[in-house]
Amino acid sequence: MEVDMWTRIAQNLLPAPRCHLCQAPTTTTDGLCGACARDLPRLGAACTHCGLPLARAEAGTLCGSCLADPPPFDQALMPFRYAPPIDRLIGALKFRHDLAAGTLLGQLLASAVAGRSVDSLFPIPLHPARLRERGFNQAAELCRVVARAHDIPWDSRSLQRLRATPAQHISSRRERLRNLRGAFAWQGNTPPARVALIDDVVTTGATARAAAATLKRAGAEWVEIWAVARTPPTHTGNF
Ligand SMILES: [Zn+2]
Ligand SMILES: [Zn+2]
Incomplete structure (x- = not known):
């Protein structure tokens, strides 16, 4: 009673x-x-390899730049366009450390990747100076939620960032890639065969390329990019 x-x-x-x-x-x-x-602003028709939005996409469609110059990752899953309210939620997580926004975005990413099979998750690391300044890594916050949802181990230590993201004004793809060479380092045991890199938003793809290449060099065989959002293409050849 x-x-x-x-x-x-x-x-x-x-x-x-x-x-x-x-x-x-x-x-x-x-x-x-x-x-x-x-x-929610779903990405819709996109390149099956890198997630670049395409006007029309059929199963197995690749964008021009993936055909010409395949990225070092094997698949990218980015469920949303970087548009309202997703951009606002990402901003709330990143700049106000709004954990409710982080949990929501993490759950949305987790449902978008349901059924994928990887052995370990790696958040895209922040440069240590940026991490000190911000106090947390938004990609790690998302990674934690996705890892818990699908019971996948995650590791935020082995992949390290040696250099900060190049300034946005570096607009040529070649320059960005050159700038990111050596931006990441692997300092751990050999990674499992199938892994996913977690990020909040993919803009140019240069960071994803550099981090994926580092994981491949460390011994991963299959690398996926899981990010909440993709910025709309402002110019072609982003990846
Ligand atoms: Zn509502
Ligand atoms: Zn592509």
């Missing part, structure tokens, strides 16, 4: 779950109501 009474009181005290975006009451477990989940 007494237990029932306390259970009832506790239930009345607990706030009803609300949609993270519109605050409407929701019964879903991922923190979004049905309407907001439907309105």
